[in-house]
Amino acid sequence: MKNVTVLMLILSLIFVGCESNDDGETPVDFMVTSVTTPPTLDGVGGDAAWAEATTYLVKVGESEDYANAFGVVDVSLTAVKTATDLYLKAVWDDPSATESVAKNQWGYTGGAWEKTGNEDRLFFFFDMGENGSEGANCATMCHTGGVQEGMWTANGIVDQWHWKAARTAPINHADDKHINNVYEGLGDGGQHGDAKTIGLYNDNKLDDMPKYTGPLTDGFLILPADSNAADYFTPFNSSTTTGSYRGYWLNENADGSRADVTAYSNFSSGRWTVEFKRALDTGNADDVVFGSGNIEMTMAITDDSGGHHSGSAPFDMKF
Helix, strand or coil: CCCHHHHHHHHHCCEEEECCCCCCCCCCEEECEECCCCCCCCCCCCCHHHHCCCEEEEEECCCHHHCCCCCCEEEEEEEEECCCEEEEEEEEECCCCCCCECCCEEEEECCEEEEECCECEEEEEEECCCCHHHCCCHHHHCCCCCCCCCECCCCCCEEEEEEECCCCHHHCECEEEEECCCCCCCCCECEEECCCCECCEEECCECCECCEEECCECCEEEECCCCCHHHHCEECCCCCCCCEECCEEEECCCECHHHCCEEEEEEECCEEEEEEEEECCCCCCCCCCCCCCEEEEEEEEECCCCCCEEECCCEEEEC
């Protein structure tokens, strides 16, 4: 249950207004603005539609209740919607000012191929109204001090968008997942991928070495739409003992609820800009429905990490 400290954080520490919040007051709600013309997603974030909405600064890492792996980071959030879709823009300075996109990259060391490296990430969590007073709150879903590892809910489902700089960003997606109270063993918790027919990415592995080497698209192994991996990619030469190779191959044919979230991103001068789009109502049971009322949400970011992160207190998205 949310304790007094958490409630105070919700009321007083979540947001610091940016630009259009000239009176200096701390906004209680993250307002979603209706627009007639939606932004064109390109990862730059300069479209006129964004200027119609208020931009808020969400502080991640401000409290140990939500994790603080690398200090406090301000994430600028803006939200607009049309009659059919929600658009979110997130902008933040990477703590190490480095574009980290080498998740599980292959290298030959000590007479064997092995994987090293990680990636930058961003997480959004949305309460689907079934988790009672626990809501979409990392202090109760993850940072509980219990013996179980991972994330899980007390009841119901919390929707999760997991943007990954190496595994989903190059094909302009975020990984659409959810968290529930079905615990699947230490290290996994109740965090699950949404239903899929074709996944966003695949392990580039055959036995104990890389499976494919190319062709590369902007430095990544990306399978184009309507293509077959075995025909398109170049098999790895098993006699090779030099070079560095991608840990995953990505799939533009991705389909199913897990591929619901579009995300265009750009890294420039130490700063990430990511623009998200998803239908207000996907019709999928594992996705939150946007469009009316308030939805509690929270967020977190990583810096070249699979687990160490900084998170925010929960706050309300208001339509």
